[in-house]
Amino acid sequence: MEKQFDLITVGRACIDLNAVEYNRPMEDTMTFAKYVGGSPVNIAIGTSKLGMKVGFIGKVSNDQHGRFIKKYMADVGINTDHTIFDQEGHTSGMVFTEIKSPQECSILMYRENVADLYLRPEEIQEDYIKKTKKILISGTALAGSPSREAVFQVVKYARKHNVEILFELDYRYPTWKSDAETSIYYSLMAEMADVVIGTRDEFDKLENKQGENNETVAYLFQYRPKLIVIKHGVKGSYAYTKDGQIIDGKVYKSNVLKTFGAGDSYASAFLYALSHGKSIEVALKFGAAAAAIVVSKHSSSEAMPTVAAIEALIKEQDK
Amino acid sequence: MEKQFDLITVGRACIDLNAVEYNRPMEDTMTFAKYVGGSPVNIAIGTSKLGMKVGFIGKVSNDQHGRFIKKYMADVGINTDHTIFDQEGHTSGMVFTEIKSPQECSILMYRENVADLYLRPEEIQEDYIKKTKKILISGTALAGSPSREAVFQVVKYARKHNVEILFELDYRYPTWKSDAETSIYYSLMAEMADVVIGTRDEFDKLENKQGENNETVAYLFQYRPKLIVIKHGVKGSYAYTKDGQIIDGKVYKSNVLKTFGAGDSYASAFLYALSHGKSIEVALKFGAAAAAIVVSKHSSSEAMPTVAAIEALIKEQDK
């Protein structure tokens, strides 16, 4: 039976307020441009722009910001039937970006009682989960209850219906209580996923120690994962398969404006390539190329590139 | 003995994010301009611009937003020795303005675990309070603990040192738990104040019923207040004195852009006039003129007018 969706992403949806005037501290930025943000939203947007059939499960504030987020996603073709409006007065998270220089980017996250962490397990619909080929869990959704339980409910349905489970670690500091807590839920989740993607720093959070790739993948391959991607920033990335392959992914040159959004565009293009039957090696190139494009643009969500742009960059730089 | 300050204001400090593109719903506003906000901050700025010696007691977030707020106030001449940085990770409140039309303005307040409500009674310095002639309590500071207790601590010291206590009701919905709670603390506070200023709607919150001016002032004049100002929006305002005077304040014409900030500029100019020995009648004109000027401008804090501008408008329109 044909599935309705290629991918459903699950988790955080927020408002990005990006410094309009940059190369200065945020205290001196007087104007901010509003974008939709949050890793699983960005990946939904990125994969949707690449032509995939995508849905989003999450909870947004029942106000102008939440309505903007939901409408924006619907406008780029994402199915928002399970993008729920919060009914208890919770807010949309805010991410203010500070771009002091291309090398010094930071974000200021406001995540007090944000709607996305109030998604409840009772709100997850088995019927919706079974309509998709893949589901992507974004790690921040595990940072608090009841969203954490909602994620485990998604996983339960996904396993029941043989939906492939992708886990994007997406570690965001301000909502976790302790490193011990992060490690516990990241490892519980990773052990149940088919594919795990994250930076080396994020895998360190998963293991609650400064780890090492070979040890990390040896641990996880005892459980369900069959593909693990570990990103090392400007040094490239590595993909590991359960049957022992190690594929070394390079990076592409870019005229860097800021570093935000690289991970989400990477994940989007990587998933697109895998879903279209490309090899892991090519998928890593797609990820790296998409990241190179996004870091040269002002936003994270709007800058998600097209397949043509990605292929052009690969062709250009692989020469 | 000469006092160091004419006025110290106490309470909420926040970030205003004002729609740059307006006459549309906020969902369609894509750029926001950042200003310092919060009623007692605006009144501190307003009175400081009018030449008064002013201090501010409050707590701001220990991040880029909090630093911006404190620096902005210091730059306009406000004493910020008791503007404290929060050390527990609380945030700055956000006020997003929506200007659909001059008649349809609304605000979206994000006030989850905001730093201003975490000012503690132990942080109030008796020495600072005794250096001022007047203290202005802004009602929102009573909306939660421990800020509520900090306000009562301020009042205790102010009474001890014969500092005049002004109470600006400044009712802001999202932080109060119930109307009963608002009414209880508004009336406790009003009974201990020398001057009470608010809109008719705010006095209704104080009384927890749709009240009527004569009854309101009869109730409050049993206690400490000697001057009560009740504002009726475009219909003007009334000042009542304990010895039975009723002064009818008019409004001035304005090319209205938005309605935000009218109350704070009104209070600033009214207090300035009283502090300079003008009659209540003239003080009401000052308030009304300042409000007329601010509603024609984009911001609340930056638009606070000068004495010359206020006097010019009065002269012009009183002809």
Add this chain to the structure above:
Amino acid sequence: MEKQFDLITVGRACIDLNAVEYNRPMEDTMTFAKYVGGSPVNIAIGTSKLGMKVGFIGKVSNDQHGRFIKKYMADVGINTDHTIFDQEGHTSGMVFTEIKSPQECSILMYRENVADLYLRPEEIQEDYIKKTKKILISGTALAGSPSREAVFQVVKYARKHNVEILFELDYRYPTWKSDAETSIYYSLMAEMADVVIGTRDEFDKLENKQGENNETVAYLFQYRPKLIVIKHGVKGSYAYTKDGQIIDGKVYKSNVLKTFGAGDSYASAFLYALSHGKSIEVALKFGAAAAAIVVSKHSSSEAMPTVAAIEALIKEQDK
């Protein structure tokens, strides 16, 4: 018009679990006897036993313990029409007593999310307040919200209907957040009361310093109080009146079993005497005699003496 009640008490109702085997640490006590407890409940029971018409305003847990408390009070003649069952799953506070020796008594209070602190201002009925001559506020009811606001609502109605307000400080450590908080609400409440009763230690909490009686009463007589009773344990007590009288109250000898309950029996008999037109001097004797009787008995609530027993002890020891 004849009032239905002589006294309504307001505040904490709990379960006392008194060590059956005593003169040992609680770890070695294996059996506990159950009694109704809480200062305002004990005073309601005490005054009711002395023949006064008494009501109780408070909230009890909706379980076996709460039902026991309400039924016990009703059985001794207290009006419990406004003794409300909690509907949100809160519990009854527990007080375990430890009697190591008559000189070494301590209590272990369990007061996590107790029902009595969840009385809401909206639940206070103006009609009920206006039916009583006196109302007694017990200080612990000010320790948390919304009970704190419910107390202020009671006071508002009492002032409106000229009901005499008695404030029994009843300081109980575990529910207050800080000494500054206690001092703020104790002084706000005391300034609005007609009669204030407490130990010297409790007045120190009110003033947030080690105070001295003359200074304490000078401060409070600036406001509404007309009678202040300060108790000094085994050294006796002093009553101060606004017109300058100081009455020195003695203590009576007793075969002390434990020290719990002395304050509540003191307050009960003192109020009884005042309500029956006796002089302050005689009322102090009544209080001291009732305390002497209760400390020789095992419980606080059941041991409340009769008028005859009090008068007998006074006659005996005043010889």
Add this chain to the structure above:
Amino acid sequence: MEKQFDLITVGRACIDLNAVEYNRPMEDTMTFAKYVGGSPVNIAIGTSKLGMKVGFIGKVSNDQHGRFIKKYMADVGINTDHTIFDQEGHTSGMVFTEIKSPQECSILMYRENVADLYLRPEEIQEDYIKKTKKILISGTALAGSPSREAVFQVVKYARKHNVEILFELDYRYPTWKSDAETSIYYSLMAEMADVVIGTRDEFDKLENKQGENNETVAYLFQYRPKLIVIKHGVKGSYAYTKDGQIIDGKVYKSNVLKTFGAGDSYASAFLYALSHGKSIEVALKFGAAAAAIVVSKHSSSEAMPTVAAIEALIKEQDK
């Protein structure tokens, strides 16, 4: 290498206050006898009395009740090196028993901010876990954070060191937020355990539906469990093994006083028998016999029988 412990139990420790006068509603019970309680404590006591080497991991209140609990356990030979005193003011849970008749027993649990739910993952010592042959997780420890994370930390260390993991469901209503939450953590935990023991009602909580044994075990045998025991009260119990055996366990006659404590004595004797190389069939008899003895006695913890008493009852009733 010889392990120091046969069993370490993990979870809730509390105070049981058992009605001294029974066959009446609790409102009419005026005396309570104090015992140590909590399922994993009772199982530690039960197995220790049966001669096993036992430790207990948990957190108790830093007061007379917590000290009583820890001392009582140490006195019956349990290792309490990792029975930690809470340092944040949390209390000991209270369980009041009501015995209206042998058929109508109920409990009233007070579990607001109880110390046992504040055990933190950072407090779990890998060295301690690796010293035991078996670890028993009691389900209530999963009901809240950070205790829930502490349990997952225990499991992580146990899996690393090949310690057998037993999961006793022990469902206790008042601490869970929703049935969905219970089901999620019960199933996550059960999938990682070697042995799962519970009543049919508790397995229904695990599955969040009225389930059926064959389906339950089919689900769980997909994961790690190799032995599942489902108890049906007076109708007996069933043990299921991964290799397809079903063993039908009978019940023994008893002069029932109350039904409390049956499950913990059952688990204790069952584990003892398995640990001593007896067949599952005999272990089920041990469990049933121990339960029959405990329900005829007043307490849960003190009544745990000896091996001789268990064997005598089996011999007597199996004739």
